[in-house]
Amino acid sequence: MPESWQERFAETPDVLLGARRQRTTVPVLDFAVGGDEFVTMAGPCSVETERQLMATAHHVRSAGARVLRGGAFKPRSSPYTFQGLGREGLRLLAAAREETGLAVVTEVMSECDVPLVAEYADILQIGSRSMENFTLLEAAARSGRPILLKRGMVATIGDLLQSAQVILSNGNPNVILCERGIRTFEMTLRNTFDAAGIALLKHITHLPVIADPSHAAGHRELVPALARIGVAAGADGLLVEVHPEPNKAWSDGEQSLDFAEFDSMMAALKPWIALREAPTEEEKLEEHELAGLRLVEAVR
Numbered sequence: 001m002p003e004s005w006q007e008r009f010a011e012t013p014d015v016l017l018g019a020r021r022q023r024t025t026v027p028v029l030d031f032a033v034g035g036d037e038f039v040t041m042a043g044p045c046s047v048e049t050e051r052q053l054m055a056t057a058h059h060v061r062s063a064g065a066r067v068l069r070g071g072a073f074k075p076r077s078s079p080y081t082f083q084g085l086g087r088e089g090l091r092l093l094a095a096a097r098e099e100t101g102l103a104v105v106t107e108v109m110s111e112c113d114v115p116l117v118a119e120y121a122d123i124l125q126i127g128s129r130s131m132e133n134f135t136l137l138e139a140a141a142r143s144g145r146p147i148l149l150k151r152g153m154v155a156t157i158g159d160l161l162q163s164a165q166v167i168l169s170n171g172n173p174n175v176i177l178c179e180r181g182i183r184t185f186e187m188t189l190r191n192t193f194d195a196a197g198i199a200l201l202k203h204i205t206h207l208p209v210i211a212d213p214s215h216a217a218g219h220r221e222l223v224p225a226l227a228r229i230g231v232a233a234g235a236d237g238l239l240v241e242v243h244p245e246p247n248k249a250w251s252d253g254e255q256s257l258d259f260a261e262f263d264s265m266m267a268a269l270k271p272w273i274a275l276r277e278a279p280t281e282e283e284k285l286e287e288h289e290l291a292g293l294r295l296v297e298a299v300r
C-alpha cells in the first residue's frame with residue numbers, strides 16, 4: 001500500500017493493510033466472512049412475526065444466503081413508528097437459526113442491551129445512527145461477538161475507520177465494515193451508494209467489507225443493480241432486505257425484495273461473484289509482496 005494512505009490514516013494503524021497483517025477473515029458458525037466465500041446476509045428490516053421470519057429464513061437459505069438479518073431493536077426516526085419486538089424478536093431469530101442453520105445478525109442500539117443481544121446473535125450490528133457511539137462500540141467489542149459496523153450516513157471513510165479502530169483497540173479483531181449509502185446533495189434516492197468507498201476500503205484495510213444495496217437505494221427496483229456494483233467494487237458479501245410481502249412490511253417495505261425478486265437477484269449475481277473469485281493481477285502481486293515480507297520477518 002502506498003505510504004500516502006498510511007499517512008492519511010495514521011490515526012487508525014490497526015485497520016490498515018500493513019506489511020505484517022494478512023486479510024482478516026471473521027469466523028461465524030461454520031463459515032467465514034472475508035475469505036473465499038461470498039457471504040449473503042438477507043432478511044427483513046424488522047422481525048415482525050414468527051411466520052414472516054421463518055418463511056423468509058427458509059427462503060433466503062434456499063437461495064444461498066448464509067446469514068439471516070432482522071432487527072429486534074429498531075432505530076426509527078419517529079417515536080410513533082414500530083420500535084421492534086425486543087427480546088421476543090431475538091428469540092424468534094434464534095429459533096430461525098435452529099431451524100435453518102443460518103447465522104443471525106441483528107442490531108444492538110444500547111450499551112445496556114449488549115449482553116442480551118450477544119446471547120442470541122452470531123454477529124452484532126452497529127447501525128449507521130450508532131457508528132460514533134463509542135461507549136456502545138466498546139461494550140459491543142468486549143462481548144467478543146463479531147461486529148458488523150455500518151457506516152454512518154454522514155461519516156467519512158476516516159470516521160468509519162476510527163470506529164473500527166475503537167473495536168480493535170478493545171480487543172475484538174472481528175470487524176466487518178458495511179457501506180450502506182451516505183447523504184449527499186442528491187436527494188432522489190434514499191442515499192448515495194459509495195462504491196468507490198468499497199473499493200478504497202478493500203484497498204487500504206484488511207477488514208471484510210459488506211455492501212448494503214437496500215438502504216443505499218431505498219427503492220427495491222434498484223437493489224439488484226447496486227448489489228452488482230458492490231460485488232464488482234470488491235465487497236465480500238451483501239446485506240439485503242427481503243420480506244414475504246414488502247408492501248405490508250412494518251419498516252423499509254419500499255426497499256425490500258420479495259422472494260421472487262431475491263431469487264432473480266441472486267441468480268443474476270452468480271457470474272459477477274464467479275469473476276470476483278479469480279484474483280486480479282494486482283491482488284496476485286499484493287499476495288506475493290506480503291509473502292515476501294512475511295518471509296523476511298520470519299528469518300529476522
Ligand code: PEP
Nearest residue numbers: 045127128129150180215
Ligand atoms: C437496518 O439495517 O435495518 C438499518 C437500520 O440500517 P442503517 O443503520 O444502515 O440505517
Ligand code: MN
Nearest residue numbers: 045241251252
Ligand atoms: Mn431497514
